[in-house]
Amino acid sequence: MTANPERHEFQAEVKELLGLVVHSLYSNKDIFLRELVSNASDALDKLRFERITNAELGEGELHIRIDVDREKRTLSIIDNGIGMTRDEVVRNIGTIARSGTKEFLSALKTSERKEVPPELIGQFGVGFYSAFMVADKVELVTRRAGETGATAWESAGDGAYEIRDAERGTQGTTVTLHLKPADAEQGVHDYTRGEVIQEIVKRYSDFVGYPIRMKSWRKADAKDAPVLEDETLNSQKAIWDRPKSEVTEEEYNQFYQHISHDWSSPLRTIPVRMEGTLEAYALLYLPAKAPMDLYSPEMKRGLQLYVKRVFVMDECRDLMPQHLRFVRGVVDAHDLSLNVSREILQKDRQIQIIRKQLVKKVLSTLEDMRKGDAGEYQRFWGEFGPVLKEGLLAYDVDHKDRLLELLSARSSANPNEPTTLADYVSRMKEGQDAIYFLTGPTREAVAQSPLLEAFKAKGYEVLLFSDPIDELWLERAPRYKDKPLVSIGRGEVKLGSDEERKKEAESLEQKSKEYGDLLACLRVHLQDEVKEVRLSNRLTSSPVCLVADQHDLSPRVQKMLEQLGQEAPKTKRILEVNPAHPLFEKLQGIFRESKDDPRLELYSKLLLGQAHLAESGELPDPVAFSRALAEVMQLGAR
Ligand SMILES: Nc1ncnc2c1ncn2[C@@H]1O[C@H](COP(=O)(O)OP(=O)(O)OP(=O)(O)O)[C@@H](O)[C@H]1O
Ligand SMILES: [Mg+2]
Secondary structure, three states: OOOOOOOEEEEEHHHHHHHHHHHHOOOOOOHHHHHHHHHHHHHHHHHHHHHHHOOHHOOOOOOEEEEEEEEOEEEEEEEEOOOOHHHHHHHHOOOOOHHHHHHHHHHHHHOOOOOOHHHHOOOOHHHHHHHHHHHEOOOOOOOOOOOEEEEEEEEEOOOOEEEEEEEOOOOOOEEEEEEEEEEEHHEEEOOOHHHHHHHHHHHOOOOOOEEEEEEEEEEOOOOOOEEEEEOOOOOOOOOOOOHHHHHHHHHHHHHHHHHHOOOOOOEEEEEEEOOOOOOEEEEEHHHHHHOOOOOOOOOOOOOEEOOOOOOEOOOEEOOOOHHHHOEEEEEEEEEOOOOOOHHHHOOOHHHHHHHHHHHHHHHHHHHHHHOHHHHHHHHHOOOOOOOOHHHHOOOOOOOOOOOOOHHOOEOOEEEEEEHHHHHHHOOOOOOOOOOEEEEEOOOHHHHHHHHHHHHHHHHOOOOEEEHHHHHHHHHHOOOOOOOOEEEOEEEOOOOOOOOHHHHHHHHHHHHHHOHHHEEEEEHHHHHOOOOEEEEEOOOOOEEEEEEOOOOOOOHHHHHHHHOOOOOOOOOEEEEOOOOOHHHHHHHHHHHOOOOHHHHHHHHHHHHHHHHHHHOOOOOHHHHHHHHHHHHHHHHHHH
C-alpha cells in the first residue's frame, strides 16, 4: 500500500444497511448497475456544470466506460466526472447523510416482521451500497477534478473500509466490483458476460445523456480475426428534455412507437416541462386508435418513469388517472429517488403534483383540439370518449366540470352532428331550465325512441346517449353549470310555460278519469310485468312507451349490476299509453262491449311487447309475444 492508509469502521447505520443489502433486500440484483451508472452520470453532470465557470477543468469528452475482466471476475464502472477528494469519499461513502434512510432503518427495527416490508424499501436509496449485492469486495479510485492526487477506497462490506492515497491519470472515478459467483436462483447473473451488461444498460440506462462504452469483440468480415472494439451501449436519445423546436415530428413519432409498440402515429404529442419547486419533464401522447385491451382490467397502462434519464419503472399508474389511461408516454422526475417503489409512489407528494400538472396539460390539449379541429376531436372522441366519461363517475376527480365541457353527444336536433353541452345550452328554449337527455342501447334505438315525440313536437332538443357508461354517470344526477341533466325516460313530462303545463295536466287528468276503468283492466292483465299503466303526454304518434319511475334504477343499470354479480333491486317500469292513438279508441270500444273480451288480454300483452320493441328492438319474452300475435291474427281472420 502507498501513502497514508487508514482503516475506518462504517457508521452504525451503514453497517445495518449493508447487512440488508447483502442479505438480498432486492430480488432484482441487476439494479446495482443502474445505480453505479446513475452515480457516474451525476458526477459527469457536476463536472459539466463546474466547467462553465472554471475553464481549467478542460473540455474533453465526458463518458462512462464499463470494463470486464473475465479471468479476475471483475467489473469496473469508470467515469471522467467530478471525482471526490479524500474527505469527500469519507463523507459520501461510509456514512448515511440522507434522513430518509435513517428513518427507514428505525422503521425496520420497530417492524415485527422479519422480512423487509415492501412499502418501506422504496423510501430510501441504497445507491452505491447496492454493489454489495453482487460483489464481495468493492474498490474505488477517484480523483477530484482540479486536483492532482487521487484516493483509493475498498471494502468487503463487512463493517469496515480502507482508504489511502493513490494515483489516477485523469479526473473521475473507477468503481471495481469483485463479483460473487453467478447464482441464477438468487438473481445474480453473470456480469462478466458482455451481452448481460448490454441488456441491463439498454433496459435501465439507455437514455443516460453520456455514452456508455464497453469493449467488445467484433469481426469486420466473417473471415477476419475478431478485434476488440469500443461499442456504445446506450442510445442517449432522450427526447423529452430537448426543446420542442429541436425535435422533429418524425423523431417524436418514432419515440412513441418505441414506447407504445403501436405502429401508427399518435394523434397528438404533448411535451411537458415543469420547473421551479420541482423539476420534471414529460412527453405524453394521445394515440390515434384505442388499444384492444382498453377495457380490460389487465390493460397495460401508466407512464414510464425515469429519474434523470435513468429508467425506474414501466406502467407507473399513479401518474395518470384511470379515465385518462389511454395516454402514453414518459415522465422524468428529477428529484425522485431511484429506488422509489410503487407503494410509495401512491403517497408521494411530488408524484401527485406531477400528475395534477399532466392531467391539466392533457385536458387543455383536448380543449384546444375540440376548438381547433372538430374532425380530429371527433376521431379522438370516437376512440376514447367513453373512457373519459369514467371520470364523471369517480368520486375523487376534481376536474369534472372540464370533463363535462369536453363531452360530445348526439342530439335529437341533428343526430348526425355531435354537440357539446355549451352549444346545447345556447340553443335552449326560453324558460327551459333543464338539459334533457335519453339513454338507450344503441344510437338508432335512442334516435327513434317514441319518448322523443312530444319533445320534438314542442321543439325541445334532447341529447342522445348510447354508451353503457352513460347509464352510470347520468344516473348520478349531474349538473352542467346551473342546469340539471334530466332524463326524458323517467317520471312525468312537464314542458312549456306554467300555463301550458297546467292545462296539459288538467286534460290528462280528465282523460284518465274517462278511461279509468280500461286502464285498470290493462293494469290487471300486465300486473306481473309493469308497476303502472297510465296515460301519456309524451307521445304524439306511437301508441305506447315504457318509462322508469322517478327514483328507480334504469333497466340497463340493473342489468349491468346483475352482470357484475351485484344484488340489484328488481324494479318494474311504467307503461304509458297514448290516448290520442286510434288503437286506444278501438280498445275502449271493445271494453265497453264486454269487460271480459279475451282480446283485451291479448292486446295488452301486444302493447307491452311493442313498447319493448320500440325501445330496444328486444323482447323480454319473444315466445309469448309471437303466440299472442298469432292468436290476434286468427281472431282477425275469423
Ligand atoms: N462515480 C462517482 N463520482 C463521484 N461521486 C460519487 C460517485 N459515486 C458516488 N459518489 C458520491 O457518493 C454519494 C453516495 O452515492 P449513492 O449512490 O449511495 O447516493 P446518491 O447517488 O447520492 O443517491 P441515490 O443513488 O439514492 O440517488 C453520492 O452522493 C456522491 O457524492
Ligand atoms: Mg446514486
